[in-house]
Amino acid sequence: MRTLIVDDERLARNELKRLLEPYTKIEIVGEASNADEALTLIDQLQPELLFLDIQMPGRNGFELLSAIEGKTPEVIFTTAYDEYAIKAFEYNALDYLLKPIDNERLKDTIQRIEENQSHPEVHVHSEERAGKVLGADDQVFVKDGEKCWFVKLGKIRLFESMGNYVRLHFDDQKPLVLKSLNNLEERLDPITYFRANRKHIINLNWVEKIEPWFSGGLLVTLQGGDKIEISRRQAIRFKELMSL
Structure with a gap:
């Protein structure tokens, strides 16, 4: 180069x-x-x-x-x-x-x-980027306190709502960003990023294991060990997406 x-x-x-x-x-x-x-x-x-x-x-x-x-x-x-x-x-x-x-x-x-x-x-x-749907290959800037990263979205396995903030899970990092989960959901490619419940969006490429859960829901294990419950309502959509 x-x-x-x-x-x-x-x-x-x-x-x-x-x-x-x-x-x-x-x-x-x-x-x-x-x-x-x-x-x-x-x-x-x-x-x-x-x-x-x-x-x-x-x-x-x-x-x-x-x-x-x-x-x-x-x-x-x-x-x-x-x-x-x-x-x-x-x-x-x-x-x-x-x-x-x-x-x-x-x-x-x-x-x-x-x-x-x-x-x-x-x-x-x-x-143009402001209105663009972001997929796994897009790179984003993340700043939490004194630390900052440029990270590809595909490396982020989980978005977790924490009040007015969202915690991003990638590698061994878990920074907080001042965003709502609803706002992020609007920007993320729905083919890759799935709203599991009120508190979590998961990267479907990181799904390792799927188990039946209470009241018709599902329990998903991500690579790295995170366990996320998919609500009964979202489980129907999840099965369609994953062709279960």
């Missing part, structure tokens, strides 16, 4: 190049110290991926992206500041890496890039 590094700090560029050395699919074709240099190189080199700093002399990283004519490369933001994470999501960033860049975090990012190459996605602008 043809890659351009854009950062005003030479030491930061050199460190990132060192970290990227083990990843043979990442071909660094150039580097730039500011937005103007980057625009010229993007036009000349046609990179597929940018590792992009945000705060730089002159135009910042967001202004750089807005100035690109034609197809915009995939973007991974690299910055020492976490306050730009939400805005980065609006630009469809693949990821948001905080400096100093952690090697394991970078490894996860490269794996995501390789997955995207194997299963290319259709990227949409933020205003």
Whole structure:
């Protein structure tokens, strides 16, 4: 993947190049110290991926992206500041890496890039995204306190209502987001995400075991061990979806 590094700090560029050395699919074709240099190189080199700093002399990283004519490369933001994470999501960033860049975090990012190459996605602008039904391959930004993630929806096995919040279950993480379960249900692809009861939406791709339960309901076990009751009313729909 043809890659351009854009950062005003030479030491930061050199460190990132060192970290990227083990990843043979990442071909660094150039580097730039500011937005103007980057625009010229993007036009000349046609990179597929940018590792992009945000705060730089002159135009910042967001202004750089807005100035690109034609197809915009995939973007991974690299910055020492976490306050730009939400805005980065609006630009469809693949990821948001905080400096100093952690090697394991970078490894996860490269794996995501390789997955995207194997299963290319259709990227949409933020205003189109707001009304878009989200499926397993869509990536979302999640922030809980000081922690933030870019995570593919397909990795989220369970959405759990917690009052005015929803707890997301993915990997070994369980962050809370300020959303209602009803609001999320409207945005999620009903082919993949199923409203099991008033408190839970499950990812059907994570269903491991199904058992009869009280009063005509069902008990579903997800990969990882979560056990979720499907109400009698929803069990009828569930059986239709799962062709039971």
